[in-house]
Amino acid sequence: APAPAPAPAPASAEAADDVPVTMNGDRILELTLGPLQKPELADSIVELFKEIEGLGTIDPIDGGMPQDGLRRFRVTTPSSDADLLDLFGFHVAREEVQLRPWSGERVAPGYGFYPNAPGSPMTEEDPGFGFFDNAPGAPGASTQPPTEAAAPAVAAGAPKAAGKAEGKAPAATLEASSIRVSVEKVDQLINLMGELVITQAMLAQNSTHLDPVLYQSMVSGLTALDRNTRDLQEAVMSIRMIPMQTVFSRFPRMLRDLASKLGKQVELVTQGEATELDKSLVEKITDPLTHLVRNSCDHGIEMPEERRAKGKPEVGTITLAASHQGGSIVIEVRDDGKGLSREKLLKKARERGLHAPDSLSDGEVWALIFEPGFSTAEVVTDVSGRGVGMDVVKKNIASLGGTVEIDSAEGYGMRVAVRLPLTLAIMDGMSVGVGDEVYILPLSSVVESFQVGENVIKTVGGSGRVVEVREEYMPVLELEQLFHVPRSNDEHASEIMVVIEAEGGRIALLVDELIGQQQVVVKNLEANYRKVDDISGATIMGDGRVALILDVGSLVRRSRH
Structure with a gap:
C-alpha cells in the first residue's frame, strides 16, 4: 500500500484538531513567542502559570535561551486556545503568540517527507515503519554498511533528548551570571560607602591648607580619590536599584x-x-x-x-x-x-x-x-x-x-x-552657611543663587516678604529667623539668596554664604533624635560637625501658609 501523505502541522490554533491529550484530558500544545522586543516578557508568561491555579504547566523546550529571537515552550492545559490568547494578550501582542499541537513526542509517517519530494525515499510500498532499503535491522536487510540516508531517522527519533542536551549549557551560563545576596549585606556595604564618603570629605577639607606645589602628588591623589569614591558610590547604589x-x-x-x-x-x-x-x-x-x-x-x-x-x-x-x-x-x-x-x-x-x-x-x-x-x-x-x-x-x-x-x-x-x-542613602547637596551653622540643600532642588541688592525685598500685607526675580515674585524665608540662629552684634546680615523649587512652587532663602557642592550621607534624624519641622535628615561634615538637611517641600508649604 502506498505510504499515506502526512498532514502538515496546522498554521493556526483553530485548525488544531489533532492536539494530543493527556490521561486527565489536558491538551498538550507547543507555544512559540516572538520575535520579542523584550525577551523578559516570556518570563511573565511563565509567571502566569504559577499564579493562576488550574491553568496547567509550562516547560521551556529551548533551554531557556531564545533561538532566532523566539522562545518555545511545551504547555499542558485544560484551557481553550482563545482563553490562553486572551491571557497572554496582557503581556505580549497577539501576533507574537503561536499555538500548535505538540509534535515533539510524535513522529509523522515517513518522517516528514512528502511524496515525490526531492530526497524522499522512492518506494511504492510501506518501507517498514521508516526503515530505508538495506538499513541494518530492516526486514531482509543485507550486510551492507548503513547508508547516509539512515541519519534522518536517528535525528528525527530523538528531538527531545537533543533539546535537553543543548539546553544545559546556556542554562548553566544564565545561572552563573547573577548572584543572590541578602539585603543586610547590601545595607552594610552602603553604610561603609557612607563612611568612606565622609572620610574622603575630611581629607579633601584638610588638604585645602596644603601648598599645591609642595604636595602636588598628594593633591592629585586626593583628586583621584574623590573621583573614584563618586564612581564607587554610584556602583554601590545601583546594586539596590530595581526596575x-x-x-x-x-x-x-x-x-x-x-x-x-x-x-x-x-x-x-x-x-x-x-x-x-x-x-x-x-x-x-x-x-x-x-x-x-x-x-x-x-x-x-x-x-x-x-x-x-x-x-x-x-x-x-x-x-x-x-x-x-x-x-x-x-x-x-x-x-x-x-x-x-x-x-x-x-x-x-x-x-x-x-x-x-x-x-x-x-x-x-x-x-x-x-x-x-x-x-x-x-x-x-x-x-x-x-x-x-x-x-x-x-x-x-x-x-x-x-x-x-x-x-x-x-x-x-x-x-x-x-x-x-530616588534613594534614601547618599545625595548631592549644596552647603550654605548662616552664622556659625551649616545647612544642606538637596542640589536637585536648587535653581539659582544671587546677591541681594538694596530695596529688592518688598513687604506684603504687613508681615510677608517677597522678592522679584525675572518678573516673578516669590516668598522670602530667612533661615536665621526660622531656626533662631544666634548671631553676634558685629556680624553682617544675610546678603545671598538661594532660589529653591519643590512641589511646583519656588521660594528664596536668605543665607550668609554659599560653602559649596558636596556629596552627603543622609542620616535619619528621627531614629537618632526626634522629628524636627523643616528638617529631613542630618549628615556629618568633613570636619566632624553635624549639618542639618533642609526639607525643601516643607519650606515651600510653610511659605504658602
Missing part, C-alpha cells in the same frame, strides 16, 4: 479579576517599566499604588453602557507610568474615567463639617479626598471600602519623603502623581 517592572507586573492580573467582578472592561497600559527605584522604596510603594489602581477601576472607569452613551470607547484605560524628574521618581496612575466631581466633593465635605467654601481652587477641592474617612462612593463595596482611604495612602508616601498630587477633569478622567526621592 519598576517588578511592581507593575502584579497589576494586570489583579485588574483583570477586578474588572470582571465589576462587569467593566479595562485595559492596563504601563510606561517606563525600566525606571529604577531603591529596593526599600519599591517594597513600601506597592500597597499605595495597589489602592490607587483599585480606586481608578472602581470609582473612575464607568460601566461599558455609560461610556458608550458618553461617546467614549467601551474599554477604559488605566495607565501606570514611571519617570525620573530631577532627583525624584514620579509614578503616575491615570484613567480616562469620569474624574472627580467638584460639586460632589464640596457637598460631602460640608456634610462632614469641613470648611469648604465655593472660593476654593480646584487643587484645594481635590485635596479634600485626603481627609480621614472621606469617600465619595455612593455604595461602599468590598473593592474600595476596605477601611483604607486616600489619607492612609498620603501618610504612607509622606513617611517615605514623598508627595501626592491630584489633577482631574470631570468626565475625562483623573491623574494621581506620586513623587519620591
